[in-house]
Amino acid sequence: MSLLLILWMSVVTVVPKNVILVKGAIPGASDSTTPVPEKGTVSAGRYRNAYFGLSYPIPAGWREQPAGPPPSDSGVYVLAQFAVSDGERLKAHVLITAEDLFFSAVGATGAKDVLASIRHDLPARYEFDHGPEDVTIAGRQFHRLAYTAPRTGLRWRIFSTDARCHALTFTFTGVDTEALDAGERSLSAISLASAAPACVNDYASNDNIIEKTDPLLGTHRFNTIPVRVLIAANGRVKHIHLLSAFPEQSQAIIATLRNWRFKPYRVDGKAVPIETGIVFGVPRMVAKTTRAG
Amino acid sequence: MCKEVCVKYRTKAVVPLCLLLFALPAFAQTDPGLRGGTPSAGGPLSSVASDMPPTILAFFNDGRTRFTNIDSVSNSIVGEPGFGLGPRYNSRSCGRCHAQPAVGGTSPATNPQVADATADGATNTVPSFIVSNQAVKEARFVYFTDASGNPMFGSPNGGVEPLYTIAGRTDATSCTASVISQPDFASAILHNNIIFRIPTPVFGAGLIENIDDTDLLTGGSNPYGISREFNRNGNDGTISRFGWKAQNKSLEIFAGEAYNVEMGVSNELFTQERPTPEEDRATGLPSQCRTNGTPEDHTNFNQTAIATGSDTVQFAMFMRLLAPPAQVTGTGMALISVINGEAAFGDVGCTACHRTQMVTGKPVTGPPRITASLENVTARLFSDLAIHHMGTGLADNVQQGNASGDQFRTAPLWGLGQRIWFLHDGRTNNLLTAIQAHSSTNSEANAVIANFNLLSVSDKQDILNFLRSL
Numbered sequence: 179m180s181l182l183l184i185l186w187m188s189v190v191t192v193v194p195k196n197v198i199l200v201k202g203a204i205p206g207a208s209d210s211t212t213p214v215p216e217k218g219t220v221s222a223g224r225y226r227n228a229y230f231g232l233s234y235p236i237p238a239g240w241r242e243q244p245a246g247p248p249p250s251d252s253g254v255y256v257l258a259q260f261a262v263s264d265g266e267r268l269k270a271h272v273l274i275t276a277e278d279l280f281f282s283a284v285g286a287t288g289a290k291d292v293l294a295s296i297r298h299d300l301p302a303r304y305e306f307d308h309g310p311e312d313v314t315i316a317g318r319q320f321h322r323l324a325y326t327a328p329r330t331g332l333r334w335r336i337f338s339t340d341a342r343c344h345a346l347t348f349t350f351t352g353v354d355t356e357a358l359d360a361g362e363r364s365l366s367a368i369s370l371a372s373a374a375p376a377c378v379n380d381y382a383s384n385d386n387i388i389e390k391t392d393p394l395l396g397t398h399r400f401n402t403i404p405v406r407v408l409i410a411a412n413g414r415v416k417h418i419h420l421l422s423a424f425p426e427q428s429q430a431i432i433a434t435l436r437n438w439r440f441k442p443y444r445v446d447g448k449a450v451p452i453e454t455g456i457v458f459g460v461p462r463m464v465a466k467t468t469r470a471g
Numbered sequence: 472m473c474k475e476v477c478v479k480y481r482t483k484a485v486v487p488l489c490l491l492l493f494a495l496p497a498f499a500q501t502d503p504g505l506r507g508g509t510p511s512a513g514g515p516l517s518s519v520a521s522d523m524p525p526t527i528l529a530f531f532n533d534g535r536t537r538f539t540n541i542d543s544v545s546n547s548i549v550g551e552p553g554f555g556l557g558p559r560y561n562s563r564s565c566g567r568c569h570a571q572p573a574v575g576g577t578s579p580a581t582n583p584q585v586a587d588a589t590a591d592g593a594t595n596t597v598p599s600f601i602v603s604n605q606a607v608k609e610a611r612f613v614y615f616t617d618a619s620g621n622p623m624f625g626s627p628n629g630g631v632e633p634l635y636t637i638a639g640r641t642d643a644t645s646c647t648a649s650v651i652s653q654p655d656f657a658s659a660i661l662h663n664n665i666i667f668r669i670p671t672p673v674f675g676a677g678l679i680e681n682i683d684d685t686d687l688l689t690g691g692s693n694p695y696g697i698s699r700e701f702n703r704n705g706n707d708g709t710i711s712r713f714g715w716k717a718q719n720k721s722l723e724i725f726a727g728e729a730y731n732v733e734m735g736v737s738n739e740l741f742t743q744e745r746p747t748p749e750e751d752r753a754t755g756l757p758s759q760c761r762t763n764g765t766p767e768d769h770t771n772f773n774q775t776a777i778a779t780g781s782d783t784v785q786f787a788m789f790m791r792l793l794a795p796p797a798q799v800t801g802t803g804m805a806l807i808s809v810i811n812g813e814a815a816f817g818d819v820g821c822t823a824c825h826r827t828q829m830v831t832g833k834p835v836t837g838p839p840r841i842t843a844s845l846e847n848v849t850a851r852l853f854s855d856l857a858i859h860h861m862g863t864g865l866a867d868n869v870q871q872g873n874a875s876g877d878q879f880r881t882a883p884l885w886g887l888g889q890r891i892w893f894l895h896d897g898r899t900n901n902l903l904t905a906i907q908a909h910s911s912t913n914s915e916a917n918a919v920i921a922n923f924n925l926l927s928v929s930d931k932q933d934i935l936n937f938l939r940s941l
Binding site (some may be wrong): 353 | 692862
């Protein structure tokens with residue numbers, strides 16, 4: 179490398195390629211140690227997600243695909259995707275998603291609702307094999323929906339379970355029965371933690387708030403800002419997770435919410451920690467549904 | 472697959488064609504390429520063609536004429552009836568860039584910006600990225616820069632950097648290269664601090680404008696991890712829908728901004744001439760280049776009838792009254808492939824964003840507000856008009872309204888068959904390459920593209936054939 183080139187490189191700043199530098203509404207949190215849904219990892223052949231206490235064994239030969247988008251303002255997370263191919267053609271893939279039921283765009287209240295909504299919105303040309311039906315996998319209740327697109331031969335096997343007021347969903351899609359079977363079998367070895375704070379929808383209503391001030395959101399962006407809040411047994415806010423907010427909005431909301439106080443939530447007379455959802459900005463709208471084209 | 476289609480559409484002619492189709496999978500799928508023949512767009516909506524209500528056709532024709540008029544600086548050049556060009560510009564008329572396959576479309580095969588550089592005596596240097604056989608381009612700098620041209624990462628820019636100035640033109644003799652200069656594109660390229668956009672086609676734009684927000688918000692679940700977020704007008708919070716990032720609320724705003732930014736014509740919506748940020752911080756645009764009073768384009772009070780309207784208003788009216796492109800499906804095997812391709816397009820999940828159709832709004836009471844063909848009609852635009860994360864591969868790191876560096880409006884696909892260049896920056900003329908570019912880190916389309924890659928060669932080919940029929 180010539181001296182001139184080294185000199186040039188030392189003084190020239192270059193915008194990096196293939197990096198998203200200018201971000202809009204993104205997730206944020208009041209601390210970086212409390213687990214949040216979007217922070218899963220892949221290691222030693224497993225997808226792990228501390229928030230859900232999830233450990234999923236990736237089927238042999240399946241490879242991690244590019245990461246998905248940030249969580250949406252309707253509470254949809256794309257957690258991970260894995261795929262298997264025969265070298266030339268893709269055979270199957272699995273998309274792991276979570277839909278925060280506090281903010282569902284279709285008003286879903288459980289994993290079964292989410293699958294029912296998918297079924298409802300599919301065009302009539304699909305052939306349905308199953309569901310949504312209840313199945314037990316790894317000792318846990320899942321809901322299963324399976325269907326086929328007859329013309330292209332694409333097949334879907336979708337499994338969804340309720341986890342911390344989210345619909346945690348594994349969508350297997352493929353054209354190869356063996357690959358789909360292998361994917362489905364992999365679910366039997368998953369583990370999902372059950373120890374989590376109770377999730378209580380709409381707890382942040384005026385009846386339950388002892389002290390609050392509203393955040394000043396600055397520029398009027400007309401966006402929906404879904405926020406998950408962990409409330410300690412004493413009613414203090416313990417953790418704030420913004421699913422989708424502009425940075426200045428995150429700062430304002432976190433600063434304000436830290437000072438909110440709630441009535442302690444009681445189970446059998448005992449105060450317990452909970453998590454709940456709050457929407458700032460434009461209220462979420464539950465969409466009318468139509469069949470897709 | 473073909474068997475089912477053959478049964479459904481069985482004719483003596485079709486069966487042998489289907490047998491031929493079975494042989495196709497031996498070859499890789501390919502983009503059939505630009506659909507030839509007569510342009511399937513460019514005319515007025517049917518009720519406009521019928522002149523309902525009376526005189527509306529004259530408005531459309533006047534708008535089209537103004538859309539194609541070449542602007543000079545001071546309206547003193549024969550054959551260039553437009554007024555107000557510059558002091559900076561990307562091209563000299565709307566229609567020079569919105570040209571393919573007809574007036575109102577997108578980039579033509581031959582980039583007119585090469586000739587625009589030196590038209591009428593202008594002394595511009597053609598930037599390296601403006602090439603005769605490539606797409607028309609609008610350039611934006613991602614970040615503001617320091618004196619050495621280094622991007623300042625704390626200062627996102629994203630504004631349009633017009634390619635040319637009027638220096639040297641015979642109708643702008645006081646404005647010389649010593650007082651106004653082109654942006655330093657070479658430095659921006661050196662620092663990778665530049666992104667490009669190509670013109671969006673505006674066929675059927677009036678239908679897009681007339682879809683109610685409520686209908687845009689209608690939608691259900693999908694198994695692809697795709698969400699639907701919208702860019703919104705900062706003034707009233709309603710959904711904006713024009714431009715690559717759906718940053719513009721209405722056709723009039725869209726026209727006014729483009730007239731100011733792309734051609735340098737101040738108007739009643741964007742009332743000042745546009746200086747560079749550096750000029751703005753110093754003494755503004757050089758006085759030698761302020762040839763005309765502002766706004767240069769305005770309501771013509773000294774005229775009557777149609778001529779009263781400003782160019783901006785008439786540009787918007789032309790776009791509003793343009794018919795959407797017609798689909799050309801062909802017959803026989805071609806038709807079967809298109810039918811199967813549309814189904815496969817839906818099967819893999821493309822329609823989660825490229826929503827097949829929506830119905831435009833209708834008046835609550837009384838007759839049509841503008842013309843019947845705009846109201847209560849089905850628009851097969853293949854877009855949800857939402858903004859979606861398209862990932863690192865397509866990100867341009869420009870924020871517009873609520874759309875972030877990698878969010879883009881779902882591009883309406885009607886007219887795709889006769890477009891030459893694809894994606895926001897025109898990086899490819901190959902449809903298959905454009906489809907695959909939808910997948911990259913952080914893209915919402917990753918699962919859908921994986922589904923596409925599950926398909927057989929013949930099903931992929933059917934999708935390409937379907938898209939080229941649009």
